[in-house]
Amino acid sequence: xxxxxxxxxxxxxxxxxxxxxxxxxxxxxxxxxxxxxxxxxxxxxxxxxxxxxxxxxxxxxxxxxxxxxxxxxxxxxxxx
Amino acid sequence: xxxxxxxxxxxxxxxxxxxxxxxxxxxxxxxxxxxxxxxxxxxxxxxxxxxxxxxxxxxxxxxxxxxxxxxxxxxxxxxxxxxxxxxxxxxxxxxxxxxxxxxxxxxxxxxxxxxxxxxxxxxxxxxxxxxxxxxxxxxxxxxxxxxxxxxxxxxxxxxxxxxxxxxxxxxxxxxxxxxxxxxxxxxxxxxxxxxxxxxxxxxxxxxxxxxxxxxxxxxxxxxxxxx
Numbered sequence: 135x136x137x138x139x140x141x142x143x144x145x146x147x148x149x150x151x152x153x154x155x156x157x158x159x160x161x162x163x164x165x166x167x168x169x170x171x172x173x174x175x176x177x178x179x180x181x182x183x184x185x186x187x188x189x190x191x192x193x194x195x196x197x198x199x200x201x202x203x204x205x206x207x208x209x210x211x212x213x214x
Numbered sequence: 215x216x217x218x219x220x221x222x223x224x225x226x227x228x229x230x231x232x233x234x235x236x237x238x239x240x241x242x243x244x245x246x247x248x249x250x251x252x253x254x255x256x257x258x259x260x261x262x263x264x265x266x267x268x269x270x271x272x273x274x275x276x277x278x279x280x281x282x283x284x285x286x287x288x289x290x291x292x293x294x295x296x297x298x299x300x301x302x303x304x305x306x307x308x309x310x311x312x313x314x315x316x317x318x319x320x321x322x323x324x325x326x327x328x329x330x331x332x333x334x335x336x337x338x339x340x341x342x343x344x345x346x347x348x349x350x351x352x353x354x355x356x357x358x359x360x361x362x363x364x365x366x367x368x369x370x371x372x373x374x375x376x377x378x379x380x381x382x383x384x385x386x387x388x389x390x391x392x393x394x395x396x397x398x399x400x401x402x403x404x405x406x407x408x409x410x411x412x413x414x415x416x417x418x419x420x421x422x423x424x425x426x427x428x429x430x431x432x433x434x435x436x437x438x439x440x441x
Contacts, residue, residue: 147360148394150321199278202271202307204314204362 135180137192138211139200142173147205176200185213215240215440217257220285222247222276227262227298227417234417235259238433245281252284256440257294260285260301262353262415272315272356273303282308294338294440295409299354302401302411311402311411312369313361318354319394325353327426328392330377330400330414331384337407339376343435347384348377348428350414352392352400357413359395359402369402376401376410 143149149171156170178195182188189210196208217240221228228244235242235257243253247265252258266275276282282304289295289310297305305311318324331347332340361369369375378398380386391398393413401412419429 148316148319148358150317150319154321199274200270202274202314204365205316205360 135182135185135188135213137178137180137188137213139176139178139192139196140173140209140211141176141196141201141206142209143171144205144207174200188213215256215437216254217242217259218245218253218255219243219259219261220245220247220281221261222263222265222279222304224265224267225261225263225300227300227415230415230417231259231261231298234420234429234433237420238430239437247276247279247281250280250284252281252288255288255293257296257436258285258288260295260297260304262299262301265300265304268356271303271307273300273305273307276300276304277307286310289404289409292406292408296339297409297411298415298417299352299357299413302413303356305409305411310409311404312365312374313359313399313402315356315413316358316360316394317356318358318392323353323355324357324392326351326392328352328400328414329380329382329384329390331380331386333375333378334373334403334407336373337376337403337410338439339407339410339432339436341435341439343431345428345431347380347382348414348416348432349382349419349426350416350428351418351425352414354393354413357393357395359393359399359413361396366396372405374403374405374407375399376403377412377414
């Protein structure tokens with residue numbers, strides 16, 4: 135089963151990369167952008183077949199490794 | 215005094231640290247990350263470098279390596295653990311010291327000498343040190359210290375800030391903040407102050423003809439405090 139995870143920076147954390155991407159977009163003529171925040175995306179192919187169990191395991195992975203909860207939030211996307 | 219330097223895949227200041235520790239009297243052992251047992255040590259050092267190629271977040275992979283459980287146990291039982299640069303990043307990822315290290319504010323790798331002011335001397339690292347401002351070297355891409363407001367209050371209340379970036383007279387001003395760190399923080403302790411994480415490299419300042427001698431002062435003082 136494939137589960138996806140999106141990690142984003144928390145609202146108050148400065149994202150200099152996002153800022154530079156925003157400036158570049160602006161320079162390219164995409165001048166109606168309010169803000170860009172850069173994040174991470176993971177696809178985890180797990181041997182687990184039970185939906186809830188798989189999600190619980192992935193949540194544990196997020197808390198223990200994939201995200202640093204001081205600065206990041208994680209969102210687990212329901213497997214299809 | 216016995217010390218251990220942990221080598222992770224991608225560490226590159228481990229041998230510099232070995233040279234520095236031996237120069238000032240430590241009997242040092244190099245310890246591989248995949249080992250599970252720590253040799254008997256008075257000091258454990260997590261060195262600088264780019265462990266695991268800085269994948270995911272700097273220090274995140276190394277913080278889960280086999281040896282780290284022993285390092286964490288050693289720290290929790292009061293052992294002296296120092297993390298320099300990538301070692302500091304590894305320490306924050308283990309949670310032994312609070313906060314995180316973000317990408318430098320202006321997105322550039324910084325490699326230069328800086329001045330830092332000793333904020334707290336009631337600890338094994340800086341006790342009796344006869345100087346307030348040290349000149350050390352920094353070389354990092356992710357040294358922008360960040361923590362939550364609650365954590366900041368806590369580390370300030372407990373005097374856990376170890377050193378701040380400053381000018382050569384010890385003035386802590388924004389102009390001398392190289393990487394955007396909150397309050398110019400260059401190093402922090404855990405609550406008990408046996409664990410120190412800092413971005414600057416004292417091991418690069420141990421030779422008067424090559425660099426400077428503030429690192430020598432730091433190591434001489436440290437070994438005396440541990441005796």
